Amino acid sequence: MQESRKIEIMDTTLRDGEQTSGVSFAAQEKVSVVSLLLDELKVDRVEIASARVSEGEFKSVQKMAQWATTHGYIDKLEVLGFVDGTTSLEWIAKAGCKVVNLLSKGSLKHCTYQLRKSPEQHLEDVKKSINSACEMGLKVNLYLEDWSNGMRDSKDYVFKMMDGLKDEPVTRFMLPDTLGILNPDEAGRFCSEMIERYPGIHFDFHAHNDYDLAVANVYEALKAGVKGVHVTVNGLGERAGNAPLTSVIALIHDHLGFKTNIDESKLYNVSKVVESYSGVRIPNNKPLIGDNVFTQVAGIHADGDKKKNLYFNDLLPERFGRYREYALGKNSGRSNIVKNLEALGIELDEEATSKVTARIIELGDKKEVVSLDELPYIVSDVLKNGNDFKEIQMLNYSLTLTDGLRPTATVKIGIKGKVYQETAAGEGQYHAFSKAMFKIYRSLNKPVPELIDYEVVIPPGGKTNAYVQTVITWKFEGKVFKTRALDIDQTVAAIKATMKMLNMLESGNIPKMNYMELP
Template identity: 65%
Template sequence: MIEIMDTTLRDGEQTSGVSFSAREKLSIAKMLLVELGVNRVEIASARVSDGEFEAVKEIAHWAERAGRLGQLEVLGFVDGTVSLDWIGSAGCRVMNLLCKGSYKHVTKQLRKTPEQHIADIRSVVSNAAERNIDVNIYLEDWSNGIKNSPDYVFQLIDGLMDLPICRFMLPDTLGVLNPGNTFEYCKMMVDRYPQLKFDFHAHNDYDLAVANVYSAIRAGIRGIHTTVNGLGERAGNAPLSSVVAMLKDQLDEVSSVREERINHVSRLVETYSGVHIPLNKPIIGENVFTQCAGVHADGDSKNNLYCNELLPERFGRVREYALGKTSGRANIRKNLETLGIDMDEEAMQKITERIIELGDKKEMVTPEDLPYIISDVLHHDAMADQKIRILNYSLSLAQGLKPVATLKIEIDGEAYEESASGDGQYDAFVRALRRIYANLGRPFPMLTNYSVTIPPGGRTDAFVQTVISWNYAGVDFKTRGLDADQTEAAIKATLKMLNKIEG
C-alpha cells in the first residue's frame, strides 16, 4: 500500500494568486480525507497569520470530532517552541518540521554548522514529544543535498534517527531531479536506512514530477506527496490524479484513494483556487477522454481498439467523440446514439458534410449542437418530442430599470406563465422560470457555472455558445446553447436542462 499525503492546502496554496478561505480549506480537507480517501493532509504552515490560525483550529475541531485528527499535519520550523505553541494552540497533533537537507542551505542560509542544526532539531523534537505532538521531518533541498553533499545528509539522519520521528520526508525542493537519479538517490536512502519511513515530495519544474514519483516508488519509497490538479509553487507539485492512475496501471501498486471521486474533487479545487485545469491535463482535463479522429470512433466500436487502461468511467467520467472536420461518420453516429437519434444513410451524409463545413471554419461543434444541426440540415424540428417547451417569452431592458422577463412554457401539455425582474435579462428569465417551478412544487437545479464562447473572428453575427453547469439532486452536469444571441443561447441551454431532468 502506497501512502498518499496531499499538500494542496499548504504547498498548493503557494501557487501564485491562490488563497483559500477558512471555509474552503475545511471543505477541501473533508473531501480529501472522507470522499477521496487520502491518508494524510498537510493543511497549513505555522505562524502565517491570524486567519490561518483560525482556519486550522476549525479544521482540527472537525477532525477531532470525526476521529481524524492524526491525519492532519502542519508545517513547522526549527524555532524553539514557537511553531509548537502555534500548532498545539490550534489543536493539531502532527508537525512536519522543516529542516535543512543540504550543506549549502545549512551553512549559507542558517549560517550554522551541521552539529548546531542537529542540536536545534533535537531540541524541537524533544519538546514536541513532551507535548504529545508527533513529528515528521522535511529535509529541505534534499535533492541537491544528496547530489552535492551526501555526507551531510547522512550526518543529519544519523544524528536524528534515535529520536521519535515518524517519517523522513525527501523533497525535490527545486524540481531538479530526473527519473534516473531519483531512483538512485531514493534507493541510497532506503538501503542505508531500511528501518526508517521515507516520503518523497516532487516538484514539476521539468515536467518530471510524476515520472520521478514512479522512480521513487520503484526504489522502495512508500509515502508520496501530491496536490490536487498539481497546484504548487512555480510549476507545481505531482498531481494527485496522475499519481494515483500511474500507481495502479504502471506499478501495480494500490492506494486508499477512490478514483471515481477524483474528477469531482478536482473541479471543486479548480473553483476555489481560480486556477483552470488545462483542457489536455491527463485524467481530469476536459478533452482527455474525447476522441477526435473518426477512425478512432470506428475502432472503439470494434472491440475498443483505441482505448487504454485509463477508462473514463474509472474517474467518474464518460468518453466523448468530438465533432469537426476530422470526425467522419463513426464519430457522428456515436454522438447520435448517445442522444438516442437514429438517422438513415442519406441524412447521415448531409449531417457529416455540414459538420465538416463547420469544422473547416474552426467553429466548435458539440454533441449538444447536433439536434440544431439536424434541424438546420433536414428542415425539421428535432426537439418536437420534448416534455417542456417554451411557448413564448418577452424580455425588456430599459435604462435605470431592472430587466423584466415574461415567460410562457408548456409542461406535459399544460401552459404556465410568470413574470419576474432580475439583474440581467437571463437572470430575469430564470427567476420567472423558478416561480413557475415553485408554484408547481417542483425542485429546480442550482446553476453552478456559466461561460460564453464565440468562435474566432469576432463577427457580430457569429454563433454564441453558452455552457451552463448545473447541480440537480447531487449530480453535476452541463448543457449548451448555440445561437447568434447570447441570451437566446443561454435560454436554449436552460431548456435542454429542463428536458434533461424531466427525462
C-alpha cells in the same frame, strides 16, 4: 510481495499548493477541501498549513482541526513547523492539531548559508525540537529541506543528519526535491541509497515539477521503495507546482500495480472543486481531468472504438467519474456522428446521417468543435429545412450597430440571376435587415409573409461560442410555417432562416409538416 505494496498518499494542496502565485483559500474553502480529501477521496494524510503564517491562517487551522476532531481525522492533519524552539510547536498545539512536519535542512548549503550554523549545531537544534514536540503530545514527521541538492553536493552532510536522527521518535522522514532539480535516474538512485542505508525507516518522496519530471521522479522513487508520496490537487504549488494527485494515482495503480486507499471515482469532482476555489484553470489536455482528454477527434478513432474499442487504454473515463466523448468538427467521420447520435438516442437512416456529417464538417471549418448539446439543432436544421438556396441567393450584407444611432443594414441579393440592393434602418439589426429585404420585394411587387414569432434556442452549457438555432414562424396566404437555421451569431442564423423562407415561397414548396391552417 511487490504487487501487494500499499502506498501512502499525503496531499499538500492547502500548504504547498497554496504557495501557487495568486492562490489563497478562504477558511471555509479549506474545511471543504479537507472534507473532500479525507471523507470522499480517502487520502491518508493532509498537510494543511504552515505554522506562524498569520492570525487568519491560525483561525483556518483551528476550524479544520475542529472538523477533523469531530469526524475522527485529527491524526491525519499535519502542519509544517520550524526549528524555532517551541514557537511553531505551541502554535500548532494551540490550533488543535496533533502532527508537526518539522522542517530541517537537508543540504549543507542551506545549513551553512541560511541558518549560519554548523551541521552539529543544527542537528542539536532539531533534536531539541523533536523532544519538545513529544513532550507536548505532538507526533513528528521530518522534512530534509533541499535534500535533492544535498544528495548531489553534500551527501556526507545528509548521512550525518540521518545518522543523528534515525533513532529519534520521528514517524516519517520526508525527502523533498525542493527546487525540482532531479531527473528520474537521480530520484531513483538517491532514494535507493537512503533506503539501503536506513532500512526499516518510512521515507516519503516530495516532488516538484520545474523540469516537468515530477511524476516520472515519483515513479522512480516508488520503484526504489519509498512508502509515501506527496501530491497536490491539479498540480498546484510554487513555481511549476508539485506532482499532480491524479497522474500519480493512475501511475501507481496502472504502471506499478501498487495499491492506495484513493477512491478514483471522486478524483474529477475534487479537482473541479479545487479549480473553482483556487481560480487556476485546469488545462484542457491535463491528464485524467482536462476537458478534452477523453474526447476522440479523428473519425478513424471513433470507427475503431465502435468495432472493438481499438483506441481505448486502461485510463477508462468511468474510473474517474467521467465519460468518453467523440468530437464533432471538420475531422469528424461518420462514426463520430453515429456515436454522438447514439448518446442522444437519435436514429437516422444512411442518407440523413450523411447529410448531418457533411453539415458538421462544414460548420467545423468555422469553429474548432461542435458540442454534443448543439447536435440536435444541427440535425433539426438539416432534416427539416435542407441547405440548398437556389432561386434567391444572398450575395452580400452589412449590419451596422452604433451607440446612439439606429442599426442599419445594406443587403445585396440575387433573384434568378438579377442583382438587387437596398439599405434600411430598424430597431435592431435583424429588423433593419428584414426592412431592407422587403424594400426589394415591394419594388418587385412580390408578396412578403408576416413574421409571427422569432425564437432563439441556445444549447445548455453556457458557452458563448455555441451554435444557436433561430426559429422564425411565418404567416403567408393564410398558412403558418417555420424556418430555422444555425450559426454562432443569432442574427446571422435569423438571416439564414429568412433566406430559406424566401426560397420556399419562390419555389412554392412549403413543407406540409411545417405549416398549419389558421382558424
